[in-house]
Amino acid sequence: MKTALQARGQSRLEGKEPKKSRLAEQSEKVYPEQSERVKLPETDDGTILFRVPFPDDLKELHNMSPIVVKQPYHIDYIHSYGQDSPFFAGLSNGKLLGTKCPDCGYAYATPKGHCGECGARCDWVELPKVGRIHTFTVCQFGSEEFLKETPYMLILVEFEKFNTLFLSRLIGFDPKKASLDLVGMKVRPQFKRNAKFKPTDVYFVPAE
């Protein structure tokens, strides 16, 4: 947002005379004994808001419209996959990996480093080449990052001898034809050639 003070500052940028700004003149008036001019640098960023209405009677300020400003908020986040890193390395090599507990045999289709059943450290195993759709949906809307991809189909895939499921996208199926009959359909994984080291490096297509 450009405050009234900044708006005044802007006239200095646009105007012909690079002289004292009115703000500086004012500060000289307030502090006449000040020998050197001290001021904050004016900037051009933010929303430009000119002539904010302001009453003479300050009691009326309770009725003032709220001032709403836009504040951009971008972060480059350094995300570590930690103990799950081999899964993403696997995707880049065309392998879909899960984990299995060496002690109790519980098998995770979405990898889990340590077994939630007995606490042991799990071993890496390859998932079967074919799974079945356990459930699905067609997203016609989404969070901002995925809006441009709508409509997209999400599926949870079940694999024989694995106790848990795997979340992925279903590609190559017309979302308009989605019905409850999809549940149980055989699907197989395909991999992106250029791995992005994201779980979307693998997606599923109908296998029958």
Add this chain to the structure above:
Amino acid sequence: MGIKNTRDVYFVSGGISKFAKARPDVTFQPMVKEAYDYALKDIGMENKQAQEVFDGSVASYFSDHFTRQLMAGIMIQDYLGLCPLPSHRAEGGGATGGICFQEAYKNIASGVMDVCVAYGFETMSHVNTWKGNEFIALASDVSFDYPVGGFYSGYYAMMVVRHMKEFGTTVEQLASVSVKNHNNAFHNKYAQKRRKLTIKDVRNSGMVAWPLTLLDICVMSDGAACGILASEEGVERIRKATGKTPKMVKVTGIGRGTDAMRMADRPHKEVILLPHEKASDYKGLKYPGIHSFRAGRTASKLAYEHAGITNPLKEIDFVELHDAYTSSEIQTYEDMGLCKYGEGGKFVESGAPFLPNLDYGLGKMPRQGEIPVNPSGGLIACGHPVGATGLMQAVFALWQLQGSMKKHLGDDTIQVKDAKRGAIHSHAGTGTYVTVSILEKA
């Protein structure tokens, strides 16, 4: 398990700021103050008395992303004039408000405090809906779930698709939950959406994630809510300060459960049985899978045991439950044991969770009014400012049990007649945290 050796806890007053799409006129602190001041006024307490009467607080808000402000709790504490009293923040996704209520309960039950105020808020209007969906979806595994299509409506849609496949639940049954809750909210001035709808309206509204439409899903809101809890000594202190005895209710049971954050990880185990159920009821049912919420069942079981409830359908007069989706309301009937697993669709069709005195345009339903669920309108119609929601449910339950709906709403259409016992239920992230609390007329 079981809750033992606790002091009696009373819920004495509550307040809600009207839930709205956006509240640009205030920052979160005065929004909470609206609810707080209402709660004080309702028991005739002066603001300046509060610091002498209160022992501390619990603050409830879900997302630091929505506020872009860390430690918002202390900013409220300060604004309300409650510094330097003790306080802490409760956070647990969608269940944040329910957790906050129970933490306030614990402060009293344990003897740490005699009067505790629970306040909560969320300001979700600060970003666009799609960005809000992104913030919410960050409450799913950011390595495996969020990057695939992070979208909570999508997750819940997958859960109900399995429910439909497994149990034959229909989209019309889902839609009737929306019809019920919107119609109830028509008589609740605090609700964000007050509309009389038909099943056709719900099905014809925009598809969000098949089979869930816009009207199957709650909306984001700005809002705040507040509750005051007290021990017997605390009630006495309030009485001395105000010269009046508050019309209080007793909190007789609390329960909480959890489940894996990634719904792909939900295992298949034995059904956790409630006292009125037998193992043979669920022979062959793969549970919880993704069609049911084991955390909700655990929370219900603990709360019922604590409150001495053996048959919830018969012994509870109304329920305010977490209906972020019409589907999750149906799934929750089953978790709370209002009907058996798999029968949630038929349960809503029977009319049992509808108010007895309202015409919903659905014709005569055989069991209409048996156990009204979400008489307030629930999240679907009231809105879901996450940190406020569980406390809002608590306040509506308080008013139901006080019989004071007319006083607070200027309309007693949604007043459940002679309500003696109610349950409130708060739920997070595809069922990862769930709380159930039981409130009774004192």
